[in-house]
Amino acid sequence: MKFTLEYKADNSRARAGVLSTDHGDIHTPIFMPVGTAATVKGVFHRDLKSEVKAEIILGNTYHLYLRPGLDILHRAGGLHKFSAWDKPILTDSGGFQVFSLADCRKITEEGCKFSSHIDGSKHLFTPENVIDTQRIIGADIMMAFDECPPAMAERSYAEKSLALTHRWLKRCYNHYEQTEPLYGHFQALFPIVQGCVFRDLRSESAKYVSDFDAKGYAIGGLAVGEPAEQMYEMIEVVNEVLPTDRPRYLMGVGTPANILEAIDRGVDMFDCVMPTRNGRNGMLFTWNGTMNMRNKKWEDDFTPIDSTSNSFASRQYTKAYLRHLNISGEMLAAQIASMHNLAFYLELVSVAREKIIDGTFKQWKDGIVNQLSQRL
């Protein structure tokens, strides 16, 4: 796995690069559609390639471990084969579930005990077995097992949590180095920076993870409820420390404006459920702002959903039709919106990349962020 950077000097930290994997090149900055349970909900792989122009998608260790389970994934020959996706895959380690399933889990030094949300059965994730699971899934990029504390975490908790995440990272790395890929393609392991909203903890964490010679680094624990400005500040602090010649992945972020601001601060990779989840719930992202497709004002708007979209559905179907589908609870509404939103997100980062290479990113970004804040 190799990362090459190519960009003109600008008054921004934005970078354009290419991350080469055994399943193909990823042009950064990139947005990675979330495909938690071995599917980007509502979108065919064919359309992810031709319409959305996705270059890499996510999977989730927690969900895939529970269903279909490791035996099936292993016998299928890994997630690429199982789901018929031949481009890169990144898997989250289950660290985020350690946070989001707070009601039914217990964190110890060893790892995290949790109850399955499917059948209540008890399981244990450890830094070691999470690596094993991601080996079986066959992700091109595996994530370290971390704890993602809530936005309002106290300083004392943040320190304790960070120390645990660091100890877990060391164990992840040791186990990573002692194990081999199962399907013949290289698998990277990305460490995750934590530290809540404390500058010194973030800086310390960035230093700590930088000591591991990883192919890329992730910034976790942001966009969990803190103000956007605070998130941007943390990104700046962290990116001052992380190696410049490796990709930086901001986990779980975010709105189109969040992404542009993070690119401006040197982030290369993003993922977020917003384009798909919000899309399923009737929300569309466009260059001019967001639209709630359930709103009455679209009832008789017979113009295309978005005539400039890469998604054929957004060019062919009208707003009035999509509103009707949403109001009627038709599954096609979710499919159209998911494809549209993902295509927009990918176009957003693709145009950002062009502007970075032009050396005109900063100026362009400021104008677009203003435009994106609209509510249509």
Add this chain to the structure above:
RNA sequence: GGGGAGAUACCAAAGUGGCCAACUGGGGCAGACUGUAAAUCUGCUGGCGUACGCCUUCGUAAGUUCGAAUCUUGCUCUCCCCA
């Protein structure tokens, strides 16, 4: 022609003397959603008011009562059964 049942808000449907501006569901309107336990969740849905509240509503007209969607009578309409 004879007998029976019923009319409640956009729809359906509870309520059968005061705790009823009226349960609940649907529909409608709006909002939320950031490493997906989410095709989910929340709020509003007679009028005016931020609110205490006030006003007008349970087919229609009259009546009983301190008080009526609820009881009585007339009328109108609907449905079912028998001829």
